[in-house]
Amino acid sequence: MEGKMTKLEKYWILYDVGNSAFVLLVSTILPIYFNYLAGLGGVSEVDALAFWGYAASVSTLLVAFVGPVLGTMADTKGYKKPIFTICMAVGATGCAALALPVSWSVFLVIFVIAKVGYSASLIFYDAMLSDVTEPGRMDQVSSQGYAWGYIGSCVPFVISLGFVLGNEAIGISMSAAMAIAFFINAGWWLAMTMPLLRTYRQNHGVAKKEHVVRESFGRLFRILGDIKKERKIFLFLVAFFFYIDGVYTIIEMATAYGSAIGLDTQGLLLALLVTQIVAFPCAIFFGKAAKKYKNTTLIKVCIVCYFCIALFAIQLDKQWEFWFLAVCVGMFQGGIQALSRSYFASIIPPEKSGEFFGIFDICGKGASFIGTALVGVITQATGNPGMGVGMLAALFAIGFGVFGVAAKESPKRKGAGE
Secondary structure (H helix, E strand, O other), rough: OOOOOOOOHHHHHHHHHHHHHHHHHHHHHHHHHHHHHHHHHHHHHHHHHHHHHHHHHHHHHHHHHHHHHHHHOOOOOHHHHHHHHHHHHHHHHHHOOOOOOHHHHHHHHHHHHHHHHHHHHHHHHHHHHHOOOOHHHHHHHHHHHHHHHHHHHHHHHHHHHHHOOOOOOOOOOHHHHHHHHHHHHHHHHHHHHHHHHOOOOOOOOEOOOOOHHHHHHHHHHHHHHHHHHHHHHHHHHHHHHHHHHHHHHHHHHHHHHHHOOOHHHHHHHHHHHHHHHHHHHHHHHHHHHHHOOOHHHHHHHHHHHHHHHHHHHOOOOHHHHHHHHHHHHHHHHHHHHHHHHHHHHHOOOOOHHHHHHHHHHHHOOOHHHHHHHHHHHHHHOOHHHHHHHHHHHHHHHHHHHHHHHHHHHHHOOOOOOH
16 A cells, blocks of 8 residues: 555554454344354244345344435535444444343344444445545555455454354353353444544535534435436446345345354354455455556456355355355455455545435445345245245346446546556
8 A cells, every 4th residue: 555544544444453353243243143043932934034034134224224314414514524433332232232132032032232333333334434534545545444344354253153153161051152252342443433433524525504403414315416427427326236135135135044054053153254254364365456457347357256156155165165165255355345445435526425426335334135035035936045046146237237338437537447
């Protein structure tokens, strides 16, 4: 990365380190624990996978509804940090509340609340990128955020894993071990957020109006009109809607899928830990590569590789195949997320970053209900989890096609390998 990172850039990256602990928890230990709770409630493994997918879909749909309005409110001067803080607090508190001794259905409700808080906080966090760094450094700073998020999240995860896998050796129940894990991850999330909250200042935004909420709705409709006129932004969002949906579905459903097809639980968790470790250098690599190659080309490479991953998953039934898939996902996960975020930040007006990232979140985390619901429906209809995951290949194919058109519409920009 050219030049030393500023203190604000480092603190912005730290939030990725903090919230990624929750993401790793959700994609590894949490589905396995939910399967355990669902089993106690007499729910079959196939239905448990479907219910987990439906819960993920509900959380993303909720964010899709509230995200754009929150984003437009956040573009009002002085509003971005307070709303970000509230969303982060809801997510972290929800993570800790998962420790409560409840039934599988109530557990899902708490999970949805925590997931909504987490996803909503990312609208404002992503929109902060234009405030914390310069346009020519966006690819590198964004990639560093994902990279350190992957490796940093391993710290609370490994500690949590020690309690969960060694609960009998240390003489505590599985529920107590999980409660400790939830508190550890919630505390980590809060601690990593504090430096950013102390130092962040909103540089871009619009003047405060008398009726902020009403004005926010008005700006939302105007921004939707602007997107329709801005062909390059519109096409990118359509492409992003499809390919990132597949990416997030794979992240959220990996452990639940492995568990449903009968793979060893301990092996699944260790394989996904390897994913985080592999993702660290690969995310940094893609950030550096963006200085030499077109970031649009690198995004295309990542989409094609994810398409192949989805096809490979159809026949997956062995532990080593899951490990192989985990390494492949780690290689491209950070690249496709970081380059998509920085690419979008570079083609939108910085003073409207909150508004645009509110829409971006709909097309990203807010739209991933399609993939998770697709996995759930196909799995229940066929009784074959592999067919459900394999259908994600169609999302990557559509995303690649539309992104190819969007890339031709995009102007050349400095610092992006163009």
